[in-house]
Amino acid sequence: MAEAGAGAPPPGFWRQALRIAAKDLAIEWRSREVLATMTFLAVVVVLIFSFAFVIEGTRPPAPVVAGIMWVALVVAGTVGLARAFDRERDGEAIRSLLLTPAPRAAIYLGKLGATVVLMAITEVVLTALAGVLFSASLGAVLGRVALLLALGTIGFAAAGCTFSAALLRARGRDALLATLLYPIIVPIVIAGARGTTQLIDPISPDFDGARFWTQFLFALDVLFVTAGLWAFEPIVSGD
Amino acid sequence: MSEVGAALRLSKVGKIYDGRRALSDVSTTFAPGRIAAVLGPNGAGKSTLLGILSTLIHPSAGEIRWGDDRLGRGSLLRARIGYVGHDPGLYGDLTATENLTLFARLYGVADARARAAALLARVGLAEAAAEAPARTFSRGMLQRLALARALVHDPALLLFDEPAAALDPTGADWLARELGAEREAGRVVVLVTHDLAAAAVADQVVILRRGRLVFDETRAGGFGAEAVRAAYEAKTRAAPGEAKRG
Numbered sequence: 157m158a159e160a161g162a163g164a165p166p167p168g169f170w171r172q173a174l175r176i177a178a179k180d181l182a183i184e185w186r187s188r189e190v191l192a193t194m195t196f197l198a199v200v201v202v203l204i205f206s207f208a209f210v211i212e213g214t215r216p217p218a219p220v221v222a223g224i225m226w227v228a229l230v231v232a233g234t235v236g237l238a239r240a241f242d243r244e245r246d247g248e249a250i251r252s253l254l255l256t257p258a259p260r261a262a263i264y265l266g267k268l269g270a271t272v273v274l275m276a277i278t279e280v281v282l283t284a285l286a287g288v289l290f291s292a293s294l295g296a297v298l299g300r301v302a303l304l305l306a307l308g309t310i311g312f313a314a315a316g317c318t319f320s321a322a323l324l325r326a327r328g329r330d331a332l333l334a335t336l337l338y339p340i341i342v343p344i345v346i347a348g349a350r351g352t353t354q355l356i357d358p359i360s361p362d363f364d365g366a367r368f369w370t371q372f373l374f375a376l377d378v379l380f381v382t383a384g385l386w387a388f389e390p391i392v393s394g395d
Numbered sequence: 396m397s398e399v400g401a402a403l404r405l406s407k408v409g410k411i412y413d414g415r416r417a418l419s420d421v422s423t424t425f426a427p428g429r430i431a432a433v434l435g436p437n438g439a440g441k442s443t444l445l446g447i448l449s450t451l452i453h454p455s456a457g458e459i460r461w462g463d464d465r466l467g468r469g470s471l472l473r474a475r476i477g478y479v480g481h482d483p484g485l486y487g488d489l490t491a492t493e494n495l496t497l498f499a500r501l502y503g504v505a506d507a508r509a510r511a512a513a514l515l516a517r518v519g520l521a522e523a524a525a526e527a528p529a530r531t532f533s534r535g536m537l538q539r540l541a542l543a544r545a546l547v548h549d550p551a552l553l554l555f556d557e558p559a560a561a562l563d564p565t566g567a568d569w570l571a572r573e574l575g576a577e578r579e580a581g582r583v584v585v586l587v588t589h590d591l592a593a594a595a596v597a598d599q600v601v602i603l604r605r606g607r608l609v610f611d612e613t614r615a616g617g618f619g620a621e622a623v624r625a626a627y628e629a630k631t632r633a634a635p636g637e638a639k640r641g
Contacts, residue, residue, distance in 0.1 A: 166474055166503040179497055183488040186528075243486065247529075247537075252484035252544060254451060256501040257474035393453070393468065 166257035176258065176266025181273060183243060190239045194232040194278045199285060201228035206289045215358070221290045222352035225282060226345050229305070230312065232278050233271075234337065237316035238330050240271055245324055254392060264317060264388040268381070271313040272306075279305050297355040300366060304355070307373035308348035314380035315340050322391045347372045401462030402426045403448070403552060403583050409456035410443050410606075417443045418606045421457070425599070427551070429613070430574055430584045432597035432623070436631050439603040441587045445556050448585060449478050461552070474502060477545030477582075481557040483537040484544065487530030491520050491540050494529055495547055502548035514543040518573075535566040542573060553577050555586040559593040571596050591627055595620040602630045 166172070184190055205224040209216045244250035253263060283301065287294045294301060319337050323329040351369030354362040403425040410418040418440040425431045435441050446452030448459065450466060450473045459466040466472050478484070485494045495511035504510050515525045518539040524532070529540060538558060545553060555574070559567045574596050577584050588594055598617050602610035610630040614622070 167500065172501060175497065175500055179486070179489070182493070183486060186488050243488070246487060248480060248482035248484050249486050251451065251478065251480065251482075252498065253501075255449060255473060255476060255478055256498065257471070257503070258501050393451070 169259055169262050172256075172258040172262040173265040173269065176253070176263055177269035177273070180240060180243070180267065180270030184270070184274060190236050191274055191277060193239070194236045194274065195281050197235055198228040198232040198278050198282045201231050202282065202285050202289060210290065215291045218292075218357040219349070219353045221286060221292045221356060222349045224290075225286050225352060226308070226349045228282055229275070229279060229308070229348075230338070230341065230345060232282075233275050233309070233312050233316065234334055236271055236274050236278075237313070237320045237337075238333055240267060240274075240317075241320040241324055250324065250392070260389040260392060261385045263392075264321075264384055267321075268310075268313050268317045268384070271317060272309055275309045275313060276306070279309065292356050293358045294356060297361065300355050300363075300370070301352060304348055304351045304366070304370055304373065307370060307377055308344050311344045311373060311377045311380045312341050314377065314384045315344075318380075318384040318387055318391065321388060324392075344373065344376055347376065400427045400551070400581055403466070403585075404460045405457065406460070407457035408444070408447060408454050408459060410440070410447065410452065411455045416606050418447070418454075418603075421603070421608045423601055423608060423611050425552075425583050425585055426613075427583045428578055428581045429598045430578050430586060430596055430617075431599040431601060432594035432618075433585060433587045433601045433603065434589075434591070434594055434623070434627055434631075435603035438605070440606040441603055442556060443606075444603065445554055445585070445587045448552070449473075449476055449554055474548065475551045477548070477550035477553045479538070479541050479545045479553070479555045479558050481560045483529070483541040485529045485537065485540060488528055490526050490528055491515055491532075491543075492525045494540065495543055498544050499547045504548055510547060511543075514546055515540075518543045534561050535563060535569075538562060538566065538570070542570075546577075550582065552583045553585070555584070555588070557588055557590070558586070559588065559590050567593065591624050592620055594618070594623045597623065600626055602627060604631055 202224055209220050244253065283294065286292055316337055319333055323332050326332055347369045351366045354366040405421055405423050408418060408421045421444065433441050433444060443452060447454050450468055450470055453468050461472055464470070464472060489497065492511050492515065495514060496507045499507035499510050515521045520536060520539055520543070524536065529537065532540065559570055562570060574584060574586065586594065586597065594600065596617060599613040600610065600618055600623055601608060610626055
């Protein structure tokens with residue numbers, strides 16, 4: 157009788173996480189479905205607000221520009237999160253993934269990593285558009301704004317991936333995702349918008365204030381990623 | 396780590412969902428080199444049993460031992476289980492080769508692309524189909540690819556959940572041959588199905604009814620369609636007055 161099941165040692169944790177992220181990005185690269193929708197929504201939100209707030213020849217106040225950028229980011233990100241987990245549900249691919257020796261935490265970090273990359277690409281377009289439409293003075297502070305956006309994105313995606321996984325088999329999950337996620341991410345949006353405002357204020361940028369909000373976002377990231385890593389196993393097991 | 400070729404022993408396995416008993420006191424042994432068919436009417440607990448065997452569902456009671464080791468959530472033995480469901484468990488936007496390569500790498504298979512190519516050839520999806528997105532596949536092709544995915548890491552335990560559902564007669568014949576091949580390969584093969592014809596290849600028939608094991612018999616040389624049907628009808632017929640009790 158032939159011998160079956162001579163098991164090989166599974167790859168390391170980070171390699172598993174990277175493979176799962178690469179899988180999500182490869183699927184997106186092929187369809188460009190999520191990225192196109194996210195970018196389109198972000199652009200539409202910025203355009204709508206620009207028509208509402210920009211008076212020809214004047215520059216909108218920094219808090220308005222920052223608020224628009226973060227609202228656009230949240231709206232676009234929510235769409236990306238919902239679709240990222242739809243792909244796992246279609247054809248029960250998630251079951252195959254959960255049966256591999258990949259640790260649940262590696263699966264979570266892989267999904268999180270892919271979501272952050274897709275949101276980051278959308279943010280490049282978003283930031284460029286905000287700079288042009290609102291004449292925002294981003295040049296000198298681009299690195300600091302990018303850091304704020306990156307930290308905000310990680311926190312948002314960490315909370316979002318956890319809720320998306322929890323709602324994987326729920327009816328009306330798109331509406332539920334926004335309903336559950338938005339109250340949780342309010343501190344991220346406030347910190348991001350406040351920090352961005354202080355950085356792009358053309359008259360008196362407040363770098364110390366922005367540094368505080370950056371640190372606050374970092375602390376939120378640690379909290380949300382830790383909570384996601386802890387909760388993902390019971391959420392996806394869910395029996 | 397469990398020895399390859401070890402039997403799977405279930406001892407008083409039970410599962411309760413929100414106070415409802417889905418499975419109760421199930422004890423049996425699934426041996427390597429044998430096909431075990433788990434039969435039963437809707438709600439008998441077949442899918443729950445398969446979920447427990449796959450480690451995706453945690454039993455409320457009892458234990459499963461695979462050789463010397465206990466099988467359960469978080470067990471390293473999960474890496475030795477292959478699962479073919481009625482849903483393919485694949486990514487529709489990836490090609491057949493990409494799907495297999497992905498899972499082979501997640502399992503740590505040494506030469507993932509070569510393994511994928513060999514399995515695609517075995518299930519008849521080599522050449523053009525290998526580079527087509529899985530979402531373009533027919534139901535039969537998806538089921539072939541699902542079997543290749545389940546075999547990609549050379550598992551010792553193969554679980555099938557209604558694998559013949561929606562397959563045409565040619566596909567069903569192909570599946571029966573593949574089940575036979577896996578038996579010859581020395582794997583523990585457990586097949587959950589409603590389809591009594593699909594269960595005809597089984598050497599062991601386990602019948603569940605209302606979460607309880609009501610029949611468990613092994614016959615050298617297999618059961619055959621008639622014997623499976625006779626056992627099923629005898630063991631799942633409602634007792635007088637049972638329908639009224641609901």
